[in-house]
Amino acid sequence: MWDYTDKVKDHFLHPRNVGEVEEPDGIGEVGSLACGDALRLTFKLDENKRIKDIRFKTFGCASAIASSSALTEIAKGKTLDEAEKISNQDLAEFLGGLPEEKMHCSVMGKEALEAAIANYRGEPSMKEEFEIVCKCFGITDKEIERVARENKLTTIAQVTDYTKAGGGCQSCHPKIGAILQRVSGKPAAEPAEQRLPPGKKLSNLQKIRLIEETLEREILPPIRSDGGDLELIDIDGNRVYVALRGTCSFCPHSGFTLKHFVEAKLREFVTPEIEVEEVKP
Amino acid sequence: MRTVYLDNNATTRTAPEVVEAMLPFFSDLYGNPSSMHLFGGQVQRHITAARERVAALIGAHPDEIVFTSCGTESDNAAIMGTLYSYPEKKHLVISRVEHPAVLNVAHQLQARGYRVTELGISRQGHLDLDELQAVLTSETALVSIMTANNETGVLFPVEQISAFCRERGVPFHTDAVQAVGKIPMNMRNSTIDLLSLSGHKLHAPKGVGALYIRKGTRFSPFVVGGHQEAGRRGGTENVPYIVGLGKAAEFVTNHMAEENGRVLALRDRLEKELLDRIPNTMINGDPAQRLPNTCSLSFEYIEGESILMLLSDEGICASSGSACTSGSLQPSHVLRAMGVPFTAAHGSIRFSLSVYNTEEDIDHVIRVLPPVIERLRNISPFWKDYLDGKPLSPFMVGGDAEHHVHG
Numbered sequence: 001m002w003d004y005t006d007k008v009k010d011h012f013l014h015p016r017n018v019g020e021v022e023e024p025d026g027i028g029e030v031g032s033l034a035c036g037d038a039l040r041l042t043f044k045l046d047e048n049k050r051i052k053d054i055r056f057k058t059f060g061c062a063s064a065i066a067s068s069s070a071l072t073e074i075a076k077g078k079t080l081d082e083a084e085k086i087s088n089q090d091l092a093e094f095l096g097g098l099p100e101e102k103m104h105c106s107v108m109g110k111e112a113l114e115a116a117i118a119n120y121r122g123e124p125s126m127k128e129e130f131e132i133v134c135k136c137f138g139i140t141d142k143e144i145e146r147v148a149r150e151n152k153l154t155t156i157a158q159v160t161d162y163t164k165a166g167g168g169c170q171s172c173h174p175k176i177g178a179i180l181q182r183v184s185g186k187p188a189a190e191p192a193e194q195r196l197p198p199g200k201k202l203s204n205l206q207k208i209r210l211i212e213e214t215l216e217r218e219i220l221p222p223i224r225s226d227g228g229d230l231e232l233i234d235i236d237g238n239r240v241y242v243a244l245r246g247t248c249s250f251c252p253h254s255g256f257t258l259k260h261f262v263e264a265k266l267r268e269f270v271t272p273e274i275e276v277e278e279v280k281p
Numbered sequence: 282m283r284t285v286y287l288d289n290n291a292t293t294r295t296a297p298e299v300v301e302a303m304l305p306f307f308s309d310l311y312g313n314p315s316s317m318h319l320f321g322g323q324v325q326r327h328i329t330a331a332r333e334r335v336a337a338l339i340g341a342h343p344d345e346i347v348f349t350s351c352g353t354e355s356d357n358a359a360i361m362g363t364l365y366s367y368p369e370k371k372h373l374v375i376s377r378v379e380h381p382a383v384l385n386v387a388h389q390l391q392a393r394g395y396r397v398t399e400l401g402i403s404r405q406g407h408l409d410l411d412e413l414q415a416v417l418t419s420e421t422a423l424v425s426i427m428t429a430n431n432e433t434g435v436l437f438p439v440e441q442i443s444a445f446c447r448e449r450g451v452p453f454h455t456d457a458v459q460a461v462g463k464i465p466m467n468m469r470n471s472t473i474d475l476l477s478l479s480g481h482k483l484h485a486p487k488g489v490g491a492l493y494i495r496k497g498t499r500f501s502p503f504v505v506g507g508h509q510e511a512g513r514r515g516g517t518e519n520v521p522y523i524v525g526l527g528k529a530a531e532f533v534t535n536h537m538a539e540e541n542g543r544v545l546a547l548r549d550r551l552e553k554e555l556l557d558r559i560p561n562t563m564i565n566g567d568p569a570q571r572l573p574n575t576c577s578l579s580f581e582y583i584e585g586e587s588i589l590m591l592l593s594d595e596g597i598c599a600s601s602g603s604a605c606t607s608g609s610l611q612p613s614h615v616l617r618a619m620g621v622p623f624t625a626a627h628g629s630i631r632f633s634l635s636v637y638n639t640e641e642d643i644d645h646v647i648r649v650l651p652p653v654i655e656r657l658r659n660i661s662p663f664w665k666d667y668l669d670g671k672p673l674s675p676f677m678v679g680g681d682a683e684h685h686v687h688g
Binding site: 033036039065160224225 | 377388659676
């Protein structure tokens with residue numbers, strides 16, 4: 001059972017400002033029913049351009065509902081410039097803290113507010129170029145980067161707690177790792193080949209063993225936990241031939257998984273020259 | 282506040298008579314049954330009696346019962362003990378909806394080079410038996426299929442499956458943790474080779490289980506140690522808990538008719554009244570092929586953890602297969618394998634009853650749940666959209682940049 005604070009319980013059991021403002025000045029929708037949580041936020045401004053009325057409707061767990069309720073309480077009476085500065089930490093603090101695994105609820109609240117403000121200003125909710133990193137939950141590189149920076153995140157598990165990214169098939173973990181490195185400014189981890197004594201190269205036999213080990217330890221468990229599977233067909237120099245099985249064999253993202261997960265892992269743990277190719281049945 | 286405990290597939294109340302039967306073995310009768318003195322040796326006959334009671338519960342011979350520490354150990358021992366006995370065979374067949382005690386063992390074996398076939402299930406929760414027959418080969422070391430699913434209560438035709446396996450010479454194990462004690466099981470008229478059961482699902486305490494190993498079944502010990510359990514499971518016998526399991530076996534044997542009569546009627550009434558009173562509610566799993574005590578319902582457009590929290594506030598204990606309660610970010614593997622629609626997958630609630638439940642318990646849930654569902658639907662952005670007949674928007678299904686993508 002989650003260790004919710006009394007404040008979280010209070011805002012879940014007695015949520016403030018539930019509903020939809022009639023003829024709203026701004027409306028923001030984030031999340032989706034398919035993903036397990038979603039929030040629709042509507043607000044109306046008074047003559048001084050302060051938030052006069054703000055209401056939410058949320059589909060989700062207790063902390064998602066409590067975070068939405070907290071958001072409306074904090075934002076009410078603020079100008080949009082002031083409201084824009086509300087961070088997900090502000091929401092979490094207002095509630096006396098949230099379990100780490102539930103921090104994404106506070107992030108969803110902040111995003112709904114941003115989306116509603118953008119809607120009022122007639123701006124597109126997505127201002128910049130982005131790439132979808134987590135296909136399972138539709139999380140972009142921009143969001144991961146921003147949430148990681150604002151919350152000083154250092155691990156992939158934290159990114160999952162705060163944004164849900166990486167919580168499904170896990171094939172985006174290498175990309176999240178790369179974003180974290182960019183954000184923290186720390187130099188990228190040493191490439192695997194440099195862990196060998198200098199001047200030494202992997203023998204063919206060592207390479208084959210290392211590829212097999214990496215497959216079993218790093219690559220297959222997350223793929224299998226999603227109902228997929230992968231079979232090593234052959235190794236020719238640095239070319240690794242694999243066949244996709246199980247749910248992977250008809251998954252539209254399998255090409256993505258192959259390049260950005262399987263190949264990335266093999267490059268990390270074996271040698272950066274690895275190229276992965278799929279063998280079709 | 283009144284506690285209405287409807288989470289008996291998670292764990293059951295230890296029956297007071299079970300507790301009472303166990304107590305002497307914590308104090309006066311603390312000897313080791315293997316000892317060569319009378320003080321220890323006198324304990325042995327209590328273990329023998331417990332073994333007879335557990336054997337009687339499933340229609341087995343007492344020699345076919347091995348006591349373990351829990352259902353998970355029984356499952357692990359059944360799988361590993363069989364694989365150790367057939368080192369040349371590298372293929373395992375399970376279903377996609379097995380308990381993690383089987384599923385994750387299989388995944389680990391897969392990482393070690395075993396081939397694992399996971400059989401899918403239908404929307405109603407049924408296996409395709411033709412598929413099962415098609416995947417068996419001379420390489421298959423073991424088929425392991427649960428008797429009853431813990432989340433939906435759906436029963437698999439394990440007798441039929443074990444008969445196929447017998448024909449093909451493949452050992453068959455069933456994780457019967459949810460079934461034993463709730464429905465009659467009789468190994469005498471069966472071809473099941475191995476069966477796992479757990480104490481705390483049938484009114485014994487947590488920390489004890491048993492594995493049935495049919496006479497003539499090849500098996501190598503999984504927990505290796507002393508000669509206990511006829512060399513099939515090392516470790517000094519957990520005497521008080523084994524005695525407790527024996528007493529609990531007697532308890533559920535005596536209550537079997539009640540479980541399949543009065544408890545079944547309570548479950549059916551609960552289900553019918555909730556379906557009548559709450560719109561957009563569906564049963565997960567085939568209603569005609571289920572444990573008598575289990576009811577898995579999905580309430581569309583709301584999320585399970587919120588429902589559980591509000592129920593808990595009214596003293597009602599149930600569980601959910603929603604993402605937020607499963608500790609992951611996706612709904613349970615059982616609901617996903619069944620293809621429960623996305624409008625309902627996150628809003629599942631499982632009620633699981635026991636002989637301790639009463640008509641008043643059911644009345645309480647029937648009174649409390651409909652307003653809880655209504656309250657959460659009034660908070661949900663999707664319910665009014667649904668009532669207004671709005672088409673499925675990207676906001677609901679996800680997948681487009683405007684709504685689904687967090688940017």
